[in-house]
Amino acid sequence: MMDDATLNFPPIEEIEQLVAEGRLTELQAQLERIHPADIALLLDELETETAVTVFELLSIEIASEVLDETGGQIRQELVEKVDDERLADLLDELPMDDAAEFLEDLPDEISDRLIGLMEPEEAAEVQELLAYEEETAGRLMTRDVVALRRQWTISETFDYLRSLEDAETLHYLYVVDRDNKLIGVVPLRTLILSQPDQTIESLMSTDVASVPVTADQEELAEFVTRYDYFVVPVVSPNNELLGVVTVDDVLDIFEEEVTEDIQRLGGSEPLDQPYFAVSVFQIVRKRIGWLLLLFVASTLSGEVIRLFQNELDLVVALGFFITLITGTGGNAGSQTVATIIRAITLDEVRLSNLGAAWWREVSVGLLLGLAMGAVGIVRALLWNTGYEVALVVALTLPIIVIWSTTVATVIPIVADRYRIDPTVISGPMIATIVDATGLLIYFSLAKLILGI
Amino acid sequence: MMDDATLNFPPIEEIEQLVAEGRLTELQAQLERIHPADIALLLDELETETAVTVFELLSIEIASEVLDETGGQIRQELVEKVDDERLADLLDELPMDDAAEFLEDLPDEISDRLIGLMEPEEAAEVQELLAYEEETAGRLMTRDVVALRRQWTISETFDYLRSLEDAETLHYLYVVDRDNKLIGVVPLRTLILSQPDQTIESLMSTDVASVPVTADQEELAEFVTRYDYFVVPVVSPNNELLGVVTVDDVLDIFEEEVTEDIQRLGGSEPLDQPYFAVSVFQIVRKRIGWLLLLFVASTLSGEVIRLFQNELDLVVALGFFITLITGTGGNAGSQTVATIIRAITLDEVRLSNLGAAWWREVSVGLLLGLAMGAVGIVRALLWNTGYEVALVVALTLPIIVIWSTTVATVIPIVADRYRIDPTVISGPMIATIVDATGLLIYFSLAKLILGI
Structure with a gap:
C-alpha cells in the first residue's frame, strides 16, 4: 500500500x-x-x-x-x-x-x-x-537480445558488446548457431571472470532453458518464479532465438494475474484494465452474468422456504435463524475457498492430495461448527425459542459448516484437475450453493426433532 | 497453474x-x-x-x-x-x-x-x-554484495571482481566510501563498455536508490515493481551499505503478500505458511474470530425478522424472498469489495477519488439492481405471490444492490485512509453487514406498499 x-x-x-x-x-x-x-x-x-x-x-x-x-x-x-x-x-x-x-x-x-x-x-x-x-x-518479449557465436573469443565478444548501441539486458548472453538456433548461454559474470583468449564455446552452458513464443504468460510467470530466473529466452518452434522476457515484465504479469484471480474470487469476471479505464457498462457486463446466475440459483433457497411453509407457520421461531444458518454456511465456505484456491495456485494442493485437504477442511469445519453451535444455543435461548429449536440450530450449524467447507474444497480442486481455472469458483458461488442445501438440512432436522 | x-x-x-x-x-x-x-x-x-x-x-x-x-x-x-x-x-x-x-x-x-x-x-x-x-x-537481504571504491580504475575493478569467490549478484556494482557509506552505483554493462584506465568515479551514477534496513517487505516489493529494479541496495540509518535484496526474493514476497490478501478477502486471518504446514488448530484459530464475529453480527438479521414477525404472519410470501434479498446484496457487495480492494492495492483508488469510485459503483449497482429487480418480478409472479409482493421485491433489489456496493466501496477506502489494511474488509463481512439492513429495507417497503 x-x-x-x-x-x-x-x-x-x-x-x-x-x-x-x-x-x-x-x-x-x-x-x-x-x-x-x-x-x-x-x-x-x-x-x-x-x-x-x-x-x-x-x-x-x-x-x-x-x-x-x-x-x-x-x-x-x-x-x-x-x-x-x-x-x-x-x-x-x-x-x-x-x-x-x-x-x-x-x-x-x-x-x-x-x-x-x-x-x-x-x-x-x-x-x-x-x-x-x-x-x-x-x-x-523484447527482441533486443545479444546473440553470440560459439567460435568468438572473449576479447572479440567484448568488442562486439562495446559496438552495440543498446540492449535491454546483458545479464545473460545467448549463443546461437548460424541458423540463429539457441545453443547455449554465458552469464555475463562468467565472461568477466575469464581470460581474453578463451572461446565462447568453452564457457557456455548448453543447458539453456527457454520458453516457446506461444507460451501463455501465466506459464511464463510460473517458470520465472520456479527457477528464479531474471531473463528467459523465447524461441520459435524451430528453436530459433526470437527475444527475451525480463523479470520486470513478469512482475507486471503477476500483478495482472493476481488482479484477475481476486476479481474472480469476488464473483465477477476480471476487468483486464485499470479500474478507472473501464466504463460503467463494461463493469456491469463483467458482473451481471454471475450475479444473475447466483440470483437464479438463490431462488432455490426461496423454494426450500416455500416447501417448509407449513412448518414455519407452526414454529415461527424457525424463521429467525434462516439468515444465520445461510450466512454462517456462506462465510465458512468463503474462508475455505480463498485458502484452497490460493493453495492450488501455489501448487500446494492438487487432486492427488484432495483427500488430505478435504480431511483438514472437514476437521476445521467440525471444530468451527461446534463453536458456532454452542453460540447458536445461547442465541436461541436468549430469543426464548425453547430448547428444541435451540437443539435444531445447534445441530444444523456444525453440519452446514462441514458441508460448505467440503463443497468449497472439492469443487475448486476438481475444476483444476479438469483444467478449469479454479478461481471461477468464487466465495459468492459457494455461499449460494450451500444456502439452499443448508436450509434443507435445517428444516429437515426441525421436522425430525420438533415432530412437525 | x-x-x-x-x-x-x-x-x-x-x-x-x-x-x-x-x-x-x-x-x-x-x-x-x-x-x-x-x-x-x-x-x-x-x-x-x-x-x-x-x-x-x-x-x-x-x-x-x-x-x-x-x-x-x-x-x-x-x-x-x-x-x-x-x-x-x-x-x-x-x-x-x-x-x-x-x-x-x-x-x-x-x-x-x-x-x-x-x-x-x-x-x-x-x-x-x-x-x-x-x-x-x-x-x-543478502550480504554478498560487491562494493567498489571510487578511485579504482576499470582494470583494477576487473582484477578485484576476478578475485571474488562468490557474489550472488553482479548486475549492479555499488561504490562506497572509506566508512562503507553508499555513494554510487555502476551497472556492470557500463563497466564493460568502458576503457581500462577510466576510474569508477567517472562512470558511477551518484543517483543511487536504496531502502533502509528496517523497510517493510511490502514497501520493498512496491519499490521494486514501481521502478523495475532487479537489485536494491539496503542501507543502515547512517547510509552504510549492508546488503542487497534481489528481485527473485521480491517475487516470493509478492506471492506471500498476495496469499495474505486473498485469505483476508475470503474472511480469515492469513496463514503465513504453506497450507499443509499449518496445523488444523492453527487454521481454526485463524478463522474462528471472524466467523464468530460475523455470526454474532448476523443474529441482527434474525432480530429484523423477529421484529417483522407480525408482517410475516400476515403475508407469508414475504418469507420466500429473505435469502434472495440477502444473497443478492451479499454477492453484489463481494464483487465490489474485491474490485475496489485490488484497485486500492494498485494505488488506482484512494480517498481523493472516493467520490468518483463511489459514483461508478453506484451506477453499476443501479444497473445491476434494475436487472435483478426485473428478474425478481418474474420470480415473484411465478410463485403466485401477487403483484404487490412482486413490486416490493422489485423495488428492494436495486436499493439493496446500491446500498451494498456503497458499503463495499466506502469502507475499504476509508480504512485505507486511516492506515488500516483494506483487506480486513472481506466479502463475508460486507455480506453480513448488508444482510440486516437489506431486510430492514425489504420489510419497511413491504409495510408501506402492502399497508400491513
Missing part, C-alpha cells in the same frame, strides 16, 4: 502554482530530479490541463518512460490531448514490447494511426509483436 | 522403482539432469521414506538448493529425518538470507541446534540477519 508520505515528488500545490504562474523552466528543473515512475504518479494527481502541460515539458526519453508507466484515466487523457506525432516519437523510444503493450490497449483506429506515424523499422517490429496472441511470451 | 504435463522430472513410478530395486547410481545420474526446483517438487510427490533416500543421494550443492525450494510437509519431514550435521552443512552452502528464512520457520530449539552446528562465520551472519525484524529488508 502506498501513502502520500512515500510519494517522491514535490507537493501538488507547488507544481500547480508553477504552472499557473508560467514558471516552466523552474518546473522543468524540478521534474528532472524525479524518477519517471514518480512523474507518472504525479500526473495522475494533477488536473488534466496541468498534467498535459507538465508532460509536454519532459524530454523525449523521459516522456516515453513516463508514458509507459502511466495507467488508467491519465493515459487515456494523454492519448487524447497529446499530439499524435509526439506520441509516435515516444513509442519509437520505448522498448518495443512496452510499445506493443501500450498500443494493444488503444482502440484499433488510434493504434493504427500511431503505428503509421512511427519510424518504419520500429513500426515493423511492433506489428510483428502484435501479431502474436495476447498474453503470450511472443507479446511480452 | 501447474499441471503434471509441465513437471520436468521422470514419472514417479520410475523413481520409486529405482529406489525399490536399489539402483541408486542410476537414480543419481537421473537426478543430476533435473533442476533443483523440480527435484523439490518431485520430493513432494514421493513417499517420505523414498523422498529422504532421494535427498540423501544429492550432492551438497544441489541438496542445499533443493532444501531451499521445498515447502510445507516435505520440508518438515526432511528436517525430522535428515541428520542435523548434514542439514547444517546444507545451510552453510545457502545464501545467508535463504538460510535465515529457512531457520525462522523452524521451532526455536531446532533452529538453535542447527545454528550451533553451522560454520562459525555463517552462523554469525545468519544470527545477524535473524536479529532484524521479520518481513523487513534486513531479513531478506
